[in-house]
Amino acid sequence: MVRLFSFLQDKADTPVAVEVDGKDVPVTVATREVRLDPPATPPADSRDAGPDAVKVRLVELAWGRSGDKGDIANIGIMARKPDYLPYIRSALTEDAVKTYFAHLCNGPVERFDLPGSHALNFLLHESLGGGGIASVRIDPQGKGFAQMLLDIEIPVPAKLAENDGFHPVERV
Numbered sequence: 772m773v774r775l776f777s778f779l780q781d782k783a784d785t786p787v788a789v790e791v792d793g794k795d796v797p798v799t800v801a802t803r804e805v806r807l808d809p810p811a812t813p814p815a816d817s818r819d820a821g822p823d824a825v826k827v828r829l830v831e832l833a834w835g836r837s838g839d840k841g842d843i844a845n846i847g848i849m850a851r852k853p854d855y856l857p858y859i860r861s862a863l864t865e866d867a868v869k870t871y872f873a874h875l876c877n878g879p880v881e882r883f884d885l886p887g888s889h890a891l892n893f894l895l896h897e898s899l900g901g902g903g904i905a906s907v908r909i910d911p912q913g914k915g916f917a918q919m920l921l922d923i924e925i926p927v928p929a930k931l932a933e934n935d936g937f938h939p940v941e942r943v
Contacts, residue, residue, distance in 0.1 A: 773904055818857035820926035825939035827932055829925050835917030842902040844913035849890040856889045862925040868893055871923055
């Protein structure tokens with residue numbers, strides 16, 4: 772069996788060399804840990820689509836990208852317009868994403884706001900069959916997970932769908 776073996780090595784014990792046009796270029800690598808205070812998180816604005824809501828596919832509201840960190844699928848969802856994020860936030864709860872990926876995700880789902888970018892990030896634990904070279908799944912690195920999630924239906928106000936040219940799937 773071929774299996775990934777990850778480990779940590781102290782930076783101070785790792786030689787760094789850079790060569791440009793046949794000449795060695797000196798490189799200084801910081802060996803002490805750098806800690807930055809996280810940015811203040813804005814209030815988590817979620818919005819109900821109201822009584823006239825229609826469902827549209829998430830792909831009309833957002834872009835997505837996904838990948839892996841070991842056996843954890845990482846999905847980033849970025850609203851096409853800042854005004855769409857509250858509807859996306861309301862619909863894409865941790866439970867909703869866990870249910871949507873129930874056929875692949877055996878662990879918990881975490882959701883993180885990405886302030887200033889109109890985006891959410893999801894971590895789906897135990898969802899890649901061991902991940903990378905340890906997995907026998909068709910998509911062991913979760914590259915298709917965002918595309919799957921972009922097919923989920925999100926309730927939005929009918930007026931918003933009409934004004935922005937969305938193709939409603941159904942009335943809520």
